[in-house]
Amino acid sequence: MMNTFRLRKSRKKKFRESLYTDISLGLTCEAIVPEFRTPFGQKLALYRHDKLGHILVLDGNIQWMEKDEAIYHETMAHWPMHSVAEPQRVLIVGGGDLGVARELVKYPMLEEIDVVDIDPCVREVTLMYVPHIAGHAATDPRVNKYDVDAARFIKEAVSSHYDIVVLDTTDEVNVATPLFGEKFQSEVYRVLTKGGVMVRVAGSVFLQEDEVKKTLELVRSIFSRISTGMLTLPTMMYLGCFFGIVVAVKEGIWSSIPTRRISVSGLLPLSWYDARWHAFVAERPPYIQKTFFS
Amino acid sequence: MMNTFRLRKSRKKKFRESLYTDISLGLTCEAIVPEFRTPFGQKLALYRHDKLGHILVLDGNIQWMEKDEAIYHETMAHWPMHSVAEPQRVLIVGGGDLGVARELVKYPMLEEIDVVDIDPCVREVTLMYVPHIAGHAATDPRVNKYDVDAARFIKEAVSSHYDIVVLDTTDEVNVATPLFGEKFQSEVYRVLTKGGVMVRVAGSVFLQEDEVKKTLELVRSIFSRISTGMLTLPTMMYLGCFFGIVVAVKEGIWSSIPTRRISVSGLLPLSWYDARWHAFVAERPPYIQKTFFS
Known part of the structure; x- marks a missing residue:
């Protein structure tokens, strides 16, 4: 499959994110791997x-950009890691670029990191052109x-x-659609240990x-209401700046104090x-409180 | 002068911010006041x-958008107000839209708010079409x-x-150019009381x-080094998300603890x-520390 991604000489061209019809981000950049449809649609x-460095785009939407990908990947890994007492096993749904796994392998206490x-x-593509996104996760046997x-x-x-469980998915499109329903969410709950924590992408709190x-x-x-909250990550890579991450604890109390x-x-x-x-992203400034928790 | 701004029937059109040659924000919106050159250039x-609501644009650059202008205007007003013991007089340089003044008039302790x-x-234009940006500052006698x-x-x-002193200016272009040099900065220092605080726009910490x-x-x-720091405001309205605001105390110690x-x-x-x-925007996450303070 690798030859699909071969480097083509390419002049600077304009990429435009297509998530919204009335708001677009236009970036003049080099197409390292020009857009192609994968065998998985x-x-x-x-x-x-x-x-901004390298930018990975799926279905027209930016997944990460090198300049500030750490804001997202670090929060998605370290927030739940510091919200569970003795974590040993992690499931990442999506996350094929291994960015979240890169942060998780820094913890010797983890025994199993499943990336699905x-x-x-x-x-x-990520490993070939931007290997530091995956870091040691590319070779870590866990x-x-x-x-x-x-x-x-x-x-x-x-x-x-x-x-x-980290739901590091794209938006609710194409192959990701089944990951947004009640059935899938119930399965996530079921596979979590008691006191286990889930984080999942929810979208821009403005847009x-x-x-x-x-x-x-x-x-x-x-x-249940008491064990559910939201993180708001300010990021440059997602239009809308503050990106909502829904977080939940199974049979435990949601807290922003690191364990x-x-x-x-x-x-x-x-x-x-x-x-x-860790504390800040879990805060609820008045706008967030009023819009999502009143 | 008012008739310059008269409402013209206008179909949705594309506005594109022109601050960067290789990054642009495209917004499909209605031109309430189509672009014109003011007598002041x-x-x-x-x-x-x-x-996003109303959007004010000067020289092609977004000054504020209604959806999240409060992040900027509240921080520019309340941060210095909670960093001085007994503030009485404030100078706002720029800030013609009165957004910062709107927040300042909420303090009965203030006696004088000069907007230059x-x-x-x-x-x-702001008062005519989006009066709540100015709020009570439009009529407050102070x-x-x-x-x-x-x-x-x-x-x-x-x-x-x-x-x-709040330097609520545009970027270093056209009429704003004289506000960026050493001479102007020295005057700001001079007019401040001992222990007085200045905040001034510095730009995107990423771009x-x-x-x-x-x-x-x-x-x-x-x-002097010890009394100078930076606030990083995450905002949607400025491309680059984290917007740096340089803050300084005259003959005092820079602190993020509210007075x-x-x-x-x-x-x-x-x-x-x-x-x-108040505390968060003054923090220095590793990226900020490394890039600007090492």
Whole structure:
């Protein structure tokens, strides 16, 4: 499959994100891997921008950009890791680029990191052109890469097995559609240990208010109100700046206090994450409180 | 002058921000006030976008958008107000839209709020079409509106007069150019009281690193290293998400601890500002520390 991604000489061209009809981000960049349709039905492209570095695009939507991908990947990994007492096993749904796994392998306490992404092309392109996105996760023996449908994978998974589930998915389009319903959310709940934590992408709190509310309601209906909350990550790579991440605890209390000291020495290098960031992203400034929790 | 701004029937059109050659934000919106050149040399336009509300544009660059203008205006007003013991007088350079003044009039302790913007068209357009941006600042007798060149105004101002100076300017273009040099910065220092605080726009910490560093160095050269710091505001309205605001104290110690309780009842309604926000925007996550303070 690798030859699909071969480098083509390419002049600078304009990429335009297509998630919204009335708001667009236009980036003049080099097409490292020009857009192509993978055998799994996703349109994939990899660009390089002078200021923003490499940019991975799926179905016209930016998945990460090198300049600030750490904000998202570090939060998606370290937030749940510091919200569970003794985590040992993690399931990442999506996350084929291994960005979240890269952060998780920094923890010696973890024994098993299962990455389930239907489309291996995401991993292969990333590893080939921007290997530091995956870092040590590319070779760490605790990282198991399953190139299968996550809906089927989770149905066959053992109950109360994972301490953490990270839903690192694209938006509700194409292959990702089955990962947004009640059935899938119930399976996530089932495979979590008691006290286990789930984080899942919900959308921009400014531009996708309805999607965020819908995800929050779905998660609440299964996890209960008290154990459900939201992280708001400010990022440059997603239009709308503040990106909502719904977080939930199975049979436990949602809290923004880290379960243990966020060790700096063991986790280096970190670009954004520290104890203050951990608390801040879980805060509810008046706008967030009013829009999503009133 | 008012008839310059008369409403023209207009179909939805595409506005594209022109600050960067290789990154652009495209917004399909209605031109409430189509772009025109003011008598003071600025190109001014006012748009309305379905998701983002009204958007004020000067020289092709977004100044504020209704959806999240509060992040910027609240921080520019409340951060310095909670960093000075007993503030009485404030100077706002630029800020013709009165957004910062709107937040300041919420404090009964303030006696004088001088707004010095060379271009009254900004105020007139804003007051006419989006009056809630100015709020009570439009009529509060403590707000003095000076439609003059700020460089000349400050040269004639009395030393040690203002407890707070807010440099709420556009980028270093056209009429704003004289506000970016050492001479102007020295005048700002001079007019501040001992322990007085200045905040000034510095640019995106991702896309304008050099501009931010340059502003930080300039301010440090006049205020000294220990009393100079930076706020990083995540906003949607400025491309680049994290927007750097350089902050400095005259003959005092820079601190992120509020000088008094951030009263909720007295300041309502607030969209973003609270005690945690006050502390958070002054934090230095590893990326900020490494890029600007190492």
